[in-house]
Amino acid sequence: MAGLADHDVAQEIWLASPGAVLVRHDLRELAQGIVRRWVDGELTVLELAHGCVSCTLRLDLLPLLESLGGRVVVHLDPALEPEAVCFALREVDVRVDAVVSVVDRATWLADATGEDDMADRGLAAADGDDRTVAQVVVGQAEFADALVLVGDDPDPVLDAVLDRLNPRAPRRDRRGLDAAALLAAVPADARRGRFDDGFGALLRGQPPLEPAHGVxxxxxxxxxxxxxxxxxxxxxxxxxxxxxxxxxxxxxxxxxxxxxxxxxxxxxxxxxxxxxxxxxxxxxxxxxxxxxxxxxxxxxxxxxxxxxxxxxxxxxxxxxxxxxxxxxxxxxxxxxxxxxxxxxxxxxxxxxxxxxxxxxxxx
The missing domain is CATH 3.30.1220.10 (CobW-like, C-terminal domain)
Known part of the structure; x- marks a missing residue:
């Protein structure tokens, strides 16, 4: 579960997954070596020798997922990109059923075409994190197997972008979200965490090539x-x-x-x-x-x-x-x-x- 928008979609996916464990991380103090982690609501404060994302994944998230076994819903900190997390998961015996990202209609397009750094938003994963907000939000939406849209007003320009960025991912509105139906709508041949080595097809999912709404x-x-x-x-x-x-x-x-x-x-x-x-x-x-x-x-x-x-x-x-x-x-x-x-x-x-x-x- 990924996205800069802070909504309770992960909670709904967890509720729609009987027997699953909900895991969430807060990396706002990662630069100081502090990570807060919740497992089904129980808080643990971790102190890492090196405040970096790779250490958080290697020293905490990966062994935690292996130890939990069964189904787990992972609510990623906004600083984490699902592609990098799934790349790390290759080291452990964990299968990804689906990656779900949240897209905020009110802010996503401006974020996706802007120049703000993650640090400008207080979202940098660590000192030296020079990623832009655009790189993160676009990567989160592009790598997802399903998308949840929040915000009141449908935006045909945003829809046209998502049609071309990730054409096969089912999209649902946050209002009245049926999380179980959303997960069931994920295509059988969806990515499901698989990492692209760069030599595969670039027009993944056969996006529409004709222009629409200026896109x-x-x-x-x-x-x-x-x-x-x-x-x-x-x-x-x-x-x-x-x-x-x-x-x-x-x-x-x-x-x-x-x-x-x-x-x-x-x-x-x-x-x-x-x-x-x-x-x-x-x-x-x-x-x-x-x-x-x-x-x-x-x-x-x-x-x-x-x-x-x-x-x-x-x-x-x-x-x-x-x-x-x-x-x-x-x-x-x-x-x-x-x-x-x-x-x-x-x-x-x-x-x-x-x-x-x-x-x-x-x-």
């Missing part, structure tokens, strides 16, 4: 690399009037490395996904799904290397975004001389230091 989807693909400097200069187009960007990036300066680019509102991250299959000889350790997808779209010259970005726009122009990204690709001459030219690369640090899985572990 549009840009699906940018190309079979040639980006020029690193021009792409770096182009990133501003993804930070103004854009709700979400996700996708794989191929740089001419890093022919062996697949980069992951992700933005929400005014926040942007770049991570290292690892190697393109075209850059290695042995595929035996690669997931079967990735091998099949690569083989199905194999290019005789570039292999599985390709650009693919999905951008959900709010007020930004889809045509401008596509044009700016297209202009950031290398020219025919640059591509022909790629092995001879030295490209300045603002993204070099991500090739050497950043890994998308490591970022999940740090949260």
């Amino acid at each position: 549009a989807v840009v699906h940018f693909t190309a079979r040639r690399p980006f020029h690193p400097v021009r792409l770096h200069d182009a990133l501003d187009v993804l930070l103004d009037g854009v709700v979400r960007t996700r996708g794989r990036v191929w740089l001419v300066s890093q022919p062996e490395t697949a980069l992951w680019l992700e933005s929400a509102g005014g926040g942007l991250n770049v991570g290292n996904l690892g190697h393109w299959l075209a850059a290695v000889d042995d595929w035996s350790d690669e997931p079967a799904e990735r091998r099949l997808a690569a083989a199905a779209h194999w290019d005789p010259e570039f292999g599985d290397r390709a650009q693919e970005l999905v951008v959900i726009t709010g007020s930004a122009s889809p045509d401008e975004i596509a044009a700016v990204l297209r202009d950031a690709l290398v020219t025919d001459e640059e591509l022909a001389l790629a092995d001879e030219l030295e490209f300045a690369d603002p993204f070099a640090e991500w090739r050497d230091e950043s890994n998308r899985n490591d970022e999940m572990e740090e949260l």
Whole structure:
């Protein structure tokens, strides 16, 4: 159960889950090493040697879930993102039945397109937490298997965004919520906590591609690399009037490395996904799904290397975004001389230091 909106939805889900235990954490004093945890209403104050989210998960939540057994409803602190929690759960014998997030109609769109840091709201998970509110609320809604909307007035723009951000998640209004029916409506093939390695389908759930209420989807693909400097200069187009960007990036300066680019509102991250299959000889350790997808779209010259970005726009122009990204690709001459030219690369640090899985572990 996730979301910045503070409502009693977790309580209703718990009541709709006979025999389940309700667990809730309060991380407002995490920077001081203090975590408050309730299990079925019984408070325990924990003092951790290191005030960080990963320590809270590793030292408390994971062993607690294993010890409880049976069904548990976990009400996540607003500072926690369900994707990072589910990534951590891979270490224990726990199955996720559903992730439910709350979306506040009155604030969600402004939060999702804004530039406020979590620290600006007093919601930072620890010192040095530089996540934006947009990154958190968009991630919470995107990773959910079901969504509960609170607030009085339906918003067609918000509905259009959610249709494209998470098209398969059933949505219900908080008023008159039937929690059992909501959980029953979660599709059988829903994510249910499964972590995306970055090489899967980006148009998950087949979102509508036609514009609605000013909201549009840009699906940018190309079979040639980006020029690193021009792409770096182009990133501003993804930070103004854009709700979400996700996708794989191929740089001419890093022919062996697949980069992951992700933005929400005014926040942007770049991570290292690892190697393109075209850059290695042995595929035996690669997931079967990735091998099949690569083989199905194999290019005789570039292999599985390709650009693919999905951008959900709010007020930004889809045509401008596509044009700016297209202009950031290398020219025919640059591509022909790629092995001879030295490209300045603002993204070099991500090739050497950043890994998308490591970022999940740090949260």
